Amino acid sequence: MNPRFTIEATDGAARLGRLHTAHGELQTPAFMPVGTYGTVKAMTPEELEGLGAQIILGNTFHLLLRPGPRVIAAHGGLHGFMHWQRPILTDSGGFQVFSLKSLRRLSEEGVRFRSPVDGSEVRLTPEDSMDMQLALRSDIAMALDDCTEHPASEGAARASMERSMRWAERSHRHYYATEPPGGLFGIVQGGMHPALRLASLEALLRLDWPGLAVGGLAVGETEEERLGILEGLVPHMPAQRPRYLMGVGRPEDIVAAVLRGIDMFDCVMPTRHARNGHLFTATGVINIRNSAHQDDTGPVDPGCECYTCRNYSRAYLRHLDRCNEILGARLNTIHNLHFYLALMRALREAIRAGTLTAWARDFLAARRAADAVA
Amino acid sequence: MNPRFTIEATDGAARLGRLHTAHGELQTPAFMPVGTYGTVKAMTPEELEGLGAQIILGNTFHLLLRPGPRVIAAHGGLHGFMHWQRPILTDSGGFQVFSLKSLRRLSEEGVRFRSPVDGSEVRLTPEDSMDMQLALRSDIAMALDDCTEHPASEGAARASMERSMRWAERSHRHYYATEPPGGLFGIVQGGMHPALRLASLEALLRLDWPGLAVGGLAVGETEEERLGILEGLVPHMPAQRPRYLMGVGRPEDIVAAVLRGIDMFDCVMPTRHARNGHLFTATGVINIRNSAHQDDTGPVDPGCECYTCRNYSRAYLRHLDRCNEILGARLNTIHNLHFYLALMRALREAIRAGTLTAWARDFLAARRAADAVA
Numbered sequence A, B: 001m002n003p004r005f006t007i008e009a010t011d012g013a014a015r016l017g018r019l020h021t022a023h024g025e026l027q028t029p030a031f032m033p034v035g036t037y038g039t040v041k042a043m044t045p046e047e048l049e050g051l052g053a054q055i056i057l058g059n060t061f062h063l064l065l066r067p068g069p070r071v072i073a074a075h076g077g078l079h080g081f082m083h084w085q086r087p088i089l090t091d092s093g094g095f096q097v098f099s100l101k102s103l104r105r106l107s108e109e110g111v112r113f114r115s116p117v118d119g120s121e122v123r124l125t126p127e128d129s130m131d132m133q134l135a136l137r138s139d140i141a142m143a144l145d146d147c148t149e150h151p152a153s154e155g156a157a158r159a160s161m162e163r164s165m166r167w168a169e170r171s172h173r174h175y176y177a178t179e180p181p182g183g184l185f186g187i188v189q190g191g192m193h194p195a196l197r198l199a200s201l202e203a204l205l206r207l208d209w210p211g212l213a214v215g216g217l218a219v220g221e222t223e224e225e226r227l228g229i230l231e232g233l234v235p236h237m238p239a240q241r242p243r244y245l246m247g248v249g250r251p252e253d254i255v256a257a258v259l260r261g262i263d264m265f266d267c268v269m270p271t272r273h274a275r276n277g278h279l280f281t282a283t284g285v286i287n288i289r290n291s292a293h294q295d296d297t298g299p300v301d302p303g304c305e306c307y308t309c310r311n312y313s314r315a316y317l318r319h320l321d322r323c324n325e326i327l328g329a330r331l332n333t334i335h336n337l338h339f340y341l342a343l344m345r346a347l348r349e350a351i352r353a354g355t356l357t358a359w360a361r362d363f364l365a366a367r368r369a370a371d372a373v374a
Helices: A045-051 A060-065 A069-074 A078-082 A094-098 A126-136 A154-175 A194-204 A223-236 A251-259 A269-275 A307-311 A314-322 A326-353 A356-373 B045-051 B060-065 B069-074 B078-082 B094-098 B126-136 B154-175 B194-204 B223-236 B251-259 B269-275 B307-311 B314-322 B326-353 B356-373
Strands: A004-011 A014-021 A024-028 A030-032 A056-058 A088-090 A104-106 A111-114 A121-124 A140-142 A183-188 A212-214 A243-245 A264-266 A278-281 A284-287 B004-011 B014-021 B024-028 B030-032 B056-058 B088-090 B104-106 B111-114 B121-124 B140-142 B183-188 B212-214 B243-245 B264-266 B278-281 B284-287
Touching: A004 A326, A014 A326, A024 A030, A030 A326, A045 A326, A060 A069, A060 A094, A060 A121, A060 A126, A069 A078, A069 A126, A069 B314, A078 A088, A078 B314, A088 A126, A094 A111, A121 A126, A126 A140, A126 A154, A154 A183, A154 A194, A183 A194, A194 A223, A212 A223, A223 A251, A251 A326, A251 A356, A269 A278, A269 A326, A278 A326, A284 A356, A307 A326, A314 A326, A314 B069, A314 B078, A326 A356, A326 B326, B004 B326, B014 B326, B024 B030, B030 B326, B045 B326, B060 B069, B060 B094, B060 B121, B060 B126, B069 B078, B069 B126, B078 B088, B088 B126, B094 B111, B121 B126, B126 B140, B126 B154, B154 B183, B154 B194, B183 B194, B194 B223, B212 B223, B223 B251, B251 B326, B251 B356, B269 B278, B269 B326, B278 B326, B284 B356, B307 B326, B314 B326, B326 B356
Parallel strands: A030 A264, A056 A088, A088 A140, A140 A183, A183 A212, A212 A243, A243 A264, B030 B264, B056 B088, B088 B140, B140 B183, B183 B212, B212 B243, B243 B264
Antiparallel strands: A004 A014, A014 A024, A104 A111, A111 A121, A278 A284, B004 B014, B014 B024, B104 B111, B111 B121, B278 B284
16 A cells, blocks of 8 residues: 555644554654664564664665565565564665666666675666565565765766656556555655756656655765755655655754654664664763773663663673674664664654754754764 | 572482572573573573573683673672573683683693683682682582593593592682672582592582582583493482583483483583574474575474564574574574473473473484484
8 A cells, every 4th residue: 555644743844744554654753773684683573663663674685685585575575574564664776786886787777786695697677676675565665766976966966867767757657557565755866956856856746656755865965965955855845745864864964854844764873883882872972892881880871761771781781792792782772773763752742742943952952062072 | 698409309310309599499400591701692681581591601711801800790790790680600610711722721729821812811720710700699609620631541530530629629618718699519520430420429528519510521422421421420419419410412412311310401502503503493403504494484393482483484594694694693592592491391391290201202212313314
């Protein structure tokens, strides 16, 4: 079924919404933990649910290479394969293919690349991406796009964006050719050029999408560039559709984007940071590997109510990290995902209460103060 | 407090017992998962409890090197450090030191070795081992012994055993010099020489121990050698004390030893095998890395009730293993520990019912049949 979006409250440009999918509904603004290989690294589905994860993201590129569509289809799709019963969004695979750079060959048809797993040649066209996402039976699929390089001249960004729009149309036609298990989101491209962004949006809106994403950000641009693009684009996006900012980001980036009307986010930061010993706290990010934590019997964040902070000390987490223990990656991931998902709950509560502006000002001021100290 | 042992039922030489410690009691025969660095690899304490783990083993050698006694003492001991509230047994560190071979220097005082972590010289005397185990505040501590090489001539085995007995006396004196948090087990040595084993037992029994262990087995001897030693030794061990067979072993080894009157076991096999993709089933060990499991949507063991078998397929576990995903190590560990802990429950039930002989005959026959097929 196509996801349906309802808006329950607004506060400035920010929206409190509810997205209904074949695997239940989720409240927005929402953060999607990333489950690259059919697992949000180190977590069970029950743990993710306990942390308040409403939806996760699966990576089409990685799952295409391993284990491939046949194995997942034999389990009835990605939900059954990985034992996750809530909604799943899958990306198109485009972003990962384009990051292969020299290993890929691009044409109007699509992209061909050497598998980093076994060296075989793999083809990814818009139709291939749709077929894979249909095999995964995700609740939200993404159109295949040509990921514009950064920085890109206006000419290069326009050519790339226009190809993305042709691919978006092919994606849409192929995805909806039969009764799909979910809905397909289109992706606005156009690099750092506001006029191209609006042209991309206009092109997309010739078709009906249950949601729209902003791609091509979180690629190395400055915060000013990113916010400038959002401020020029988001007010023109259909109000009644969810808006997904792909690959963003730091907690402060998420807050800034919610203030500008974004509803959905994904980022590897909380999970990847966790495995590298970087833990989010109310007063900034700490590196648990630092020797300052060696004898610290206190929790990562005294105000945090996560399982890790309720039961384990900084000294223990540092010890696990030094010994490369799996439990360390687990406990750190629990903490960081709790931080992100609690942030999303706080944002939703502030929108409902109509206090988002003041809440965000305090939050961002505390982050800047913490960064100034760190 | 010194652990107290009560026997509730016997079936031949096998005993159903209850060991009371400062952190609660456990039923025997018992298997102790190994928590080398203050974590049973990949598991939380809550998961271990859910699997039925009643007691775990901590490694003095590893914890001495990382994080060292000061950090653990600051947490009130190993229980508080690792958030495990049930009983803990700690080994003496001797076994690991002796496996360093060329990096160690042995004298009557004790042993000195180069830390594999940072190259510094470390000393481990019986008194050092007791101090470390007292800092860990384990419920059961082990005397430091000189681990006899295998194979060893009778002369070499005798000299080694006699040193172990002198160290056992020093361990006992030092451990009980103040009010200890737990009790100290002595360790019978003597290599593969039955007369030396009896001499070692006789020497130990000059002191009062709340339990006795059989050391120096699971070192490469044949099954016949091991069972021969147990059959010559165990009937002479005090009936009213728990008997711990160190480092054993495969499921069939545990069953054979329970039949001969052993009460406690530890082994890294279920957890280490899990991380290597070797999974125990009723019909033998499978290697989840085998391509035969690539498309298998069924569970590891259809008769198994563990979380892994209830929710995940062999194909998914193989995929996680191939991708080196942390969740794979977790799910495999859950399955293997469930297998071992369910085995111990079955053994206890059979002893209580007086049906151990028949139960063990069927179990061992099924294992031999599975091995013949594998």
